[in-house]
Amino acid sequence: MRVREFPTFVLIAAATLAARLPFLLRADRFFDADEAVEGLMARHLGEHSLFLWGQRYKGTPEVFFTSAVFRAAGPSVIALKAVTLVCFVIFLYVNIRLLERVLSRRLAWMSTAFFVAGPPSLVLWTLSGSTEIVMTFLAGAVLLLAIEAWHRTASRRALLVAALALGFGLWVQQYILYYLVALAVTAALTTSGWRETLRVAIRARVPAWLRAAMVILVAVASVYVLLGVAAFFTSGVDVRLAGVRITATHPQKMWWIAGAILAAAAGIGVVSILRNQLLAPALAFLVGYSPAILGRIGNTGMGAPISRLDVNGVRAALPDITGVMLPMLLGFRDPTGYPTVFPVLALVLAAIVVLSYWSGHVRGLTPFFHMLPIVAVAMFFASGSYIDAQSYRYLIPIYAALPVIYAVGIDAAWRESRAAGVALLVFALLIFTSQQIDWYRRLVPDRESQRAIACLEDARVTAARASYWQSYKLTFLTSERIIVSPTDGVDRYALYTAQTRNAPSLESVLATCRRDQIR
Numbered sequence: 001m002r003v004r005e006f007p008t009f010v011l012i013a014a015a016t017l018a019a020r021l022p023f024l025l026r027a028d029r030f031f032d033a034d035e036a037v038e039g040l041m042a043r044h045l046g047e048h049s050l051f052l053w054g055q056r057y058k059g060t061p062e063v064f065f066t067s068a069v070f071r072a073a074g075p076s077v078i079a080l081k082a083v084t085l086v087c088f089v090i091f092l093y094v095n096i097r098l099l100e101r102v103l104s105r106r107l108a109w110m111s112t113a114f115f116v117a118g119p120p121s122l123v124l125w126t127l128s129g130s131t132e133i134v135m136t137f138l139a140g141a142v143l144l145l146a147i148e149a150w151h152r153t154a155s156r157r158a159l160l161v162a163a164l165a166l167g168f169g170l171w172v173q174q175y176i177l178y179y180l181v182a183l184a185v186t187a188a189l190t191t192s193g194w195r196e197t198l199r200v201a202i203r204a205r206v207p208a209w210l211r212a213a214m215v216i217l218v219a220v221a222s223v224y225v226l227l228g229v230a231a232f233f234t235s236g237v238d239v240r241l242a243g244v245r246i247t248a249t250h251p252q253k254m255w256w257i258a259g260a261i262l263a264a265a266a267g268i269g270v271v272s273i274l275r276n277q278l279l280a281p282a283l284a285f286l287v288g289y290s291p292a293i294l295g296r297i298g299n300t301g302m303g304a305p306i307s308r309l310d311v312n313g314v315r316a317a318l319p320d321i322t323g324v325m326l327p328m329l330l331g332f333r334d335p336t337g338y339p340t341v342f343p344v345l346a347l348v349l350a351a352i353v354v355l356s357y358w359s360g361h362v363r364g365l366t367p368f369f370h371m372l373p374i375v376a377v378a379m380f381f382a383s384g385s386y387i388d389a390q391s392y393r394y395l396i397p398i399y400a401a402l403p404v405i406y407a408v409g410i411d412a413a414w415r416e417s418r419a420a421g422v423a424l425l426v427f428a429l430l431i432f433t434s435q436q437i438d439w440y441r442r443l444v445p446d447r448e449s450q451r452a453i454a455c456l457e458d459a460r461v462t463a464a465r466a467s468y469w470q471s472y473k474l475t476f477l478t479s480e481r482i483i484v485s486p487t488d489g490v491d492r493y494a495l496y497t498a499q500t501r502n503a504p505s506l507e508s509v510l511a512t513c514r515r516d517q518i519r
Contacts, residue, residue, distance in 0.1 A: 005097075012096065012112060013089045019116045020085055022440060023127055027077045028477075029443040030335070033469045035129030036476035037492055039080045042066035043480070050171075050295030052130075053492035057304045059171035059291055062087070062131040075479060080129040088126045091138040092116075098145045099404065102366050107407045110425065114403030117432045119331020120340065120439040125396050132173045133396050139169030140179045140400055144368070147183070156280070163281040167288025171295075174304065175397040178379060182372040189367050206272040217265035221258040228254030232310050250308050252384030302490065306384035317386065324389040329396070331432060334439035337389065341434045349406070352428060356409030365408065372401040449477060452506060455513035456482050463499055466506035471496075474506075 023030075037053055041060060045067040052058045066083045073079050092112055099108035115122070125133040146162035149155055169176030188194060202211060227248040230236060236249030248254055271278060286293075309317070327333040332343045360370050376398045380386065385394040406428060414421025452474055456464060462482055466474065468489030475484050475496065485491070485500040 008096065009089075009093045012092045015112075015116050016085070016089050016092060019436075020123065020127060023123055023436075023443075024078060024081060024085065026440075026443050027081045027127065028446055030124060030127075031077050031081075031129070031446070031473065033472045035077075035080065036472040038063055038066065038129045039070075039075060039077075039476045040472060040480075040493070042070050042080070043075060048295075048299070050291045051299065051301065053301075054490045055301040055303075056296055056299050058130075058132055058173055059135075059295070061135060061168075061172065061291070062129075066129075075476075077129075077477075081127045084127055084129065084131045084134055087131055087134045087138060091134060091141055094138065094141040094145060098141055098148065101145070101148055103404070103408075107404070107411055110407035110410060111403040113425075113429060114406050114432070115399070117429045117436070118399065118403070119329075119432050119435050120334045121328055121331060121392065121396060122399050123436060123439070124335045125393065132175070133393075135172045136169060136175040136397055137400055139165050139172060139176055140397075143169065143176075143179060144183075159281055160284040163284035164288040167285040167290075169288075171289050171292040174383075175394075178372060178376040178397055179400075181379065182368055182375045185371050185375060186366065186368040189371075201273050202269060205275075206269060210268055210272055214265045214268050217261050217268075221261040221265070224254045224258035224261065228252070228258065250306075251310060252306050252308060252382065255382045256306065256384075305387075307387045309381065309384060309386055314381075320389050321386075325392045328389065329392045329398075331435040334435070334442065336442070338439075338442060340438040341431065345431050348424075348427065348431065352406050352409035352424065354409075355412050356405045356407075359412035360408050369401040369404040369408075373398040373405070449473060451513075452510065453478055453482070455510055456506075459509055459512060461504065461509055463503035464506045464509060465500050465503055470506060 034052070038060060041047075041049055041053060041063045045063065049063050050059060052060055062083055065087075066080055069079050069083055092115055095115075096108045096112050099111055118126075128134075143162050143165040146158045146165060149158035150162060166176060166180070169179070191197075202214075206214070227237060228251040231249050231254060232251040236247070236251075238245070238247045238249060240246070324333060324337055327339070327343060327346075328335065328337065330346060330349065331340060332346055333339055357370055359365075360367065376395060380391075380395055385391060410421055410425045410428065413424050449470075452466075452470065456462075456474075456478075464474075464482065464484045465471070465487050466484050468486040471484040471486040472492065474482060483496050483499045483503075484506065485493075485496040485503075487505070491497055
């Protein structure tokens, strides 16, 4: 950060803190078990700290920062969420530098305003103790800024930073693949003659036997794509050949395999064409991704789940997707699913988006930000990420682009009429601000946890068993004075399980408290 840019950082930090502070002060009112696990990990730093306990995915770089904050200020829900807020401020600063370079200063500041005033779903995840969304934003912004610098100056250092950011982002969460695919689509749309250039490069630098291997891989991937399509629209393939049962009934698994094979084919081509030029970036990528490699050594935790979704499943889920998940994503329902301001106002945002896509095309703006949501939605459904309405969280990464899309649409109106542009900007910001206020008013104290802790302490119970969403939360809130392990869901920490093996259930303790209260 240059000295002359420091006021920009201070202004962004002040605006973000002003908007988020009311929510931060009520942090315990939207605090869940997954966040509690991260807090407990920070208290036990060094004990499987590279992935969320019990998993082989979702890297947790934040626990190292949180541990330091806990040592300085003591463990608390506010301290846990404040770490995410600081990371979000840093992202906003990096992002505004990026947008100023690839778009304009006006668009950069309008986009930042939308980030700060964003809907409740964005507020929730920019204050969550699980910083996967914010860390993805940050890794993605660094990746894009480095690629822009490399494209403009051919800087080798910039290329290394891009590779490092990609590896880091892939450790944190698979969301960074949204960026990677959107970048590939953007390159294809903005590079004239790329097909012929690529064809010539492959013929000149890829040996014939490797070209044959690439063709075979692409053909095999195409078969898996078709099997996935068949499984999506029908019951799939389930046959016996020579006594061997062959099945292809899970469309998302078929598409995952196809994607992996295509990535292998592309990797062969890139390595063959660039050869020695890739050594340093590959090493930088491995440095960024190394925590994931180390974290998987001896890790018996579960992998990322893949949900099955076919055409009938889409039909059945459509009311939930359009009536709950999409409104939650856009802020017309809060994170608990409760309606906020008038849903008809979504038409205003839809008009801004349409205007943005039209303006971006006419003005020849970089299409990356307009492609990212389309790519993310396609990958979301193709990858098996949809489970229920709460799966909207897997689409929150599109907010790396949505504020920019809104800004471009409003800027288009501004160019026609400054008064209309200002009015549209103010109105859109008021929509999101109203959504935040609606959600804030419904944030009630977590009396259930308060009662449970009081009851356990009165009964002098120091170990118990409860549901997943209660267990780790109570353990963190009591600073581990009381250890509660889960009876369902993921058993994340074996030491807690061992300590509570013969412990009573939380329900039985609560039942005793209730009888005492009646007497």
